[in-house]
Amino acid sequence: MEIALIAHDKKKDDMLRFVTAYKRIFSKHQLYATGTTGKRIMEETKLSVHRFQSGPYGGDQEIGALIAKNKLDMVIFFRDPLTAQPHEPDVSALMRLCDVYSVPLATNMGTAEVLIRGLDKGDLEWRSITRGETKNE
Numbered sequence: 001m002e003i004a005l006i007a008h009d010k011k012k013d014d015m016l017r018f019v020t021a022y023k024r025i026f027s028k029h030q031l032y033a034t035g036t037t038g039k040r041i042m043e044e045t046k047l048s049v050h051r052f053q054s055g056p057y058g059g060d061q062e063i064g065a066l067i068a069k070n071k072l073d074m075v076i077f078f079r080d081p082l083t084a085q086p087h088e089p090d091v092s093a094l095m096r097l098c099d100v101y102s103v104p105l106a107t108n109m110g111t112a113e114v115l116i117r118g119l120d121k122g123d124l125e126w127r128s129i130t131r132g133e134t135k136n137e
């Protein structure tokens with residue numbers, strides 16, 4: 001499965017703890033991330049991560065473009081709900097596209113736990129069936 005990992009600055013330590021805790025599962029999948037999140041995950045866990053631009057410089061939009069091509073199966077996005085982000089429209093657009101394409105999206109660690117355990121049990125296999133369909137209308 002193709003999984004995107006994104007964390008705002010005050011949530012990056014949580015993301016590192018989360019990926020470390022579930023490294024065994026993450027290591028079986030293709031990981032994508034915004035710039036700084038990806039750099040820190042690679043340094044901390046030694047997992048391989050395809051990195052895009054940093055979020056405020058377009059990284060959320062690059063990940064959004066993958067969703068629009070229905071190429072992502074899960075997005076884990078630890079947002080900071082208490083700090084205004086200069087690129088808030090990009091953040092909203094990314095989450096909107098997850099809903100357009102029914103891509104499972106976790107915006108906090110509680111939901112992320114459920115998703116990642118489900119992934120490990122094979123609960124997301126339906127994604128490999130729907131992923132091939134792209135909508136052009």
Ligand SMILES: O=C(CO)COP(=O)(O)O
Binds near residue numbers: 008036038053059091
């Ligand atoms: O801002 C972000 C998501 O909106 C995250 O970007 P970075 O991973 O580059 O810090």
